[in-house]
Each structure stands twice: as structure tokens, then as C-alpha cells.
Amino acid sequence: MIRILLADDEHLIRGAMAALLSLEDDLSVVAQAATGAEALATARVVRPDVAVIDLQMPDLDGVSVAQALSLELPSCSTMIVTSHGRPGHLKRALAAGVRGFLPKTVSSDVLATVVRTVHSGGRYVDPALAAEAISAGDSPLTPREADVLELALEGAPIDEIARRASLSPGTVRNYLSSAVGKTGASNRHEAARAARARGWI
């Protein structure tokens, strides 16, 4: 019997997934959590075989939870389910020791299968997401370019970005211009969105 910890802030979905997984004879949901911190705390006590964690949660991000779990409970395999599959998330997740990565568009059969796969030491990444991540490629942005683009995400004017990054406005414009070129966008706002979509920031 595979003992599962389920973490998702959406009560309805968490309960529903628990119901689905429990239909399988060899799977048992032994704990549920609604936040990242709760998931971590619960996992320490319950020591599940597999942790199924939602990517976006109120406090701790799913990847952070996965990272902590892989250090503290190496015997527990972590897998991530998410509604919004960004390539960047996938990369970060794999780097954090996540064994499975699925969008919520998959069927419950797949979910159950992947739980078994990761429990027996395998890995599974949704093919569509994997393809996206590969096609997105590595970030061509330099660290500072990424910093500045991130500050540009909220739509702040250049002067504010410069202040927040402790740079001169001219330098900020140079970085942004470079980033705009690398993303193929026509202005920094588009560039920021594109970079985020590709997981570069």
C-alpha cells in the first residue's frame, strides 16, 4: 500500500483527488494539507511514501516544499501537479528533486500510474510540458537582465526600476533593450511577459 500526502489549497480539488486516489486498491491518502508549510509539517509526522503537491499555494511554493522534503525525507518521492504549466517551473522543480510533474489536465488513471511510477523510483514528466520546456531552451538573459526584467513585470516606469535595482536609468534601459531583443518583443512589458512565460524569470 502506497501512503500518499496530498497538498492543494483548493479544498474541493484536494478532496476530489483524494477520493479518486482512494478508489485504487494499492493507494491510500494518509494526510492532506492546504498550504506549503502545513504540507511540510504534516510530512514530517506522517512520513508518506509519495507527496502529491500543488504548485501554487498561499505560502510556500510547491517547489520549495519539494526541495525541503527531498532533504528531510529522502524516502518520500515528491510529485507536482499544476494548473499552469510553465517551463520555468518544470526546470526548477526537477532541480529541486521532484520525481513527477503533471498538469491537472491529465486523467486520474495517469495520476495513479505516475504515483506508482515515482514510488518505485521512476520519474515522469508530462510529455507536452517536457516538449515546451525543451523548446523554450535555456535563458539567454544575463543575471542583471533578468533582475531588471523582473522589476519591469509590474509595469513600473524606468526610473523606479532604476531606483529599485540601484542602477542608473540609462543602464536599466540598456538591459531592457537587450532583453527586448532577446525575447523578440516590441517593448519591455511584452518582453517581461514573454520571459516569464518561458520560465526565464
Next chain:
Amino acid sequence: MIRILLADDEHLIRGAMAALLSLEDDLSVVAQAATGAEALATARVVRPDVAVIDLQMPDLDGVSVAQALSLELPSCSTMIVTSHGRPGHLKRALAAGVRGFLPKTVSSDVLATVVRTVHSGGRYVDPALAAEAISAGDSPLTPREADVLELALEGAPIDEIARRASLSPGTVRNYLSSAVGKTGASNRHEAARAARARGWI
């Protein structure tokens, strides 16, 4: 027996919700759909008592589906479930004839209860969302301002917004300028984010 149509693009969640609802003796999920168009087409054939529809779907938005349903199938009560409860959505949904509006954070008990409530002619809106909608206040934006701001959300340059809205660039700039003033932002990108955060678009 209440016959339910379930529409959600996330297969896992849809299946899970179906499983949960089917546990109730008086509820029966008679059809499922993964897109708005599919939901509409299916509803015409199946004629369910209650339609439970996800707000964000690939093609047709949940509210649009609700609107179409309330016209074509007045006997079918529509309710919306969503992950991201924005005040603006709630308002639009109610205007479209939706009878129930829930975030996915609710428990399955509540979901089942609300299904029964709307089926018997009642209405139900999640209290937290209702409070948010009230506190957000009414949008000071004129319809066109809202349209244009929405197109500005993705960071497109003004010429593209003008083309997409079939307006002259000058008019677009006027609307945006007005919207920037009303939101207290310093440029249209900030204005667009602010407006969205307050549920005005």
C-alpha cells in the same frame, strides 16, 4: 435525481469532481465537457438540471456559456466554480444569469449543497467573494476604457491595441490616459494591472 453537466478543461479535476458528486444519492453527473463550446453543445442534447462550469476554459469563457445557457435552456440552472475569484468575474457572472458562484477552495459538501440550492431555485455566492466584490466598489471605467485596458494587459504597443479594438491610435491613447488617471497609475501597464487586481477588467 438532479442531473448535472460538468465542464472543466482540467481532466483530473473534472473527473474528481464527478466522482465526488456521484457519491451523493440525489445527484448524478450525466455529462462532461472540456471546453465551453463542448459544454454548450452537450447541454443542448442532454438538457441537464444543473450545469457546473469552470470559469476559465480554452475557448468559450464560463460566463459566456452561462449566458447562452440561460437563454437556450431556462430550465437549467448554471453555477460557476473557479480558482481565481475576481470581483469582476462575479459581477459579470451574476449579470449573465448564473445562480451559484464558488471558489474551488470550498469543500465538496458545500458544492453538493449549492447544487441542490440552485436546482431548487435559490442562489448562492461564496461569502468571501461577495465581500471582496462589494469592497472593490464599482468600476469607474467606461466600457470602452475597460476594453482597451484589457487589450493593454499583455503589453502590446498602442498601434496593435488600436487595430485589435478597431479604433484610431489617438482614441486608444485617450482612453488609456483616462484609465491611467482613474487608477492612479503612472502608465497603462500599471493601470491594466491595477484594474485587474480590483476586478474592473
Next chain:
DNA sequence: AGAAACCCATGACAGATGTCATGCCCGCTA
């Protein structure tokens, strides 16, 4: 040591953008 890449900055210029004034047309309402 030299090349290459990155970090930071300045200056100049063109084009994009925000702001304001002005005008016309329409529908609603007092």
C-alpha cells in the same frame, strides 16, 4: 597575456507614449 563576456555608465536621436484642448455625433433624461 589576450580574448570574451558581463557589469555599469553616459550621450544622442528617433519614435512611442501620455496629456490636453477641441470637435462632432449619438442617446438619454430633466
Next chain:
DNA sequence: TAGCGGGCATGACATCTGTCATGGGTTTCT
């Protein structure tokens, strides 16, 4: 019917941005 608010447009102006050239400093690799 007159006034008001909104939709749509134009023109002019100041400012903001994006782009490019240039240069000096640092670190890393060969």
C-alpha cells in the same frame, strides 16, 4: 428642447522609451 455623458477622432506638445555608439571596469577561460 437643452444639457449631459459617453464614443470617437484629430492635432500639438512634452516626456518617456528603445536603440545605438562608446568606454571603462571586472572576472573567467585559453
